[in-house]
Amino acid sequence: MEFNENNQNLFKVLISDKTFYKEYLKDYFKRYSDDMAILNAFLEFNSKKIIDIKDITDLGDYVNFKHNVFGFRNFNINQEESILDETINYNFIHRKVLTLLNCYHGFWSEIDVLEKESYFHLQLLRITPFSINNETIIQMILMSNLINNNIPPFILNSDDINIYIECIRANDALKFKNLILKNINEEFNYVINLYKKYYGLPIDKDIRELLLLKV
DSSP states (O other): OOOOHHHHHHHHHHHHSHHHHHHHHHHHHHHHTSOGGGHHHHHHHHTOSSOOHHHHHHHHHHHTGGGTOSSSOOOOOOGGGOSSSOOOOGGGHHHHHHHHHHHHHTTTTTSOHHHHHHHHHHHHHTSTTHHHHOHHHHHHHHHHHHHHTTOOOOOOOGGGHHHHHHHHHHTOHHHHHHHHHHHHHHHHHHHHHHHHHHTTOOTTOOOHHHHHTTO
């Protein structure tokens, strides 16, 4: 099932309500990690329409603060911890991320949004050891990019984790795109019901047409 333009417009209306949007993000982070300390960092990061390496490093300052680390974490890892066969020297991580950002803002900018986000996300995850020590940063980048394209973020359920790992290993962006589609549609329904609950509307009432009038 595609996430069509109508759904994007509906989600845009929902997050345009700034009071509800903050409540939704609080709810999301409680479900995602229960680490509310990084919510403000995400809001700051999400306000950047065109992200660069400094924005990602600044996000890392907040996410990794509890580890007494600024920017990206740099811990020695065992090869067994990686789901890929190869790792790169930590000193090359910034260069690899910068290259991906140049592609993301350059010749990838014309392709389908979900295809672009799927490929970008997988490529970040395939930078080892960056992906092992900085998973939260990578997830928050995807969350932010989706929201800025009027698409809800999502949380993988336990049944999807093995598929997710397969996508990373095989670098299968199409399969991951389909996984994203399934989860964003589920999250979209969740957001609408949360909106109804927040404003005391009947759960069984279809409010989509009413919301579209605000577009």
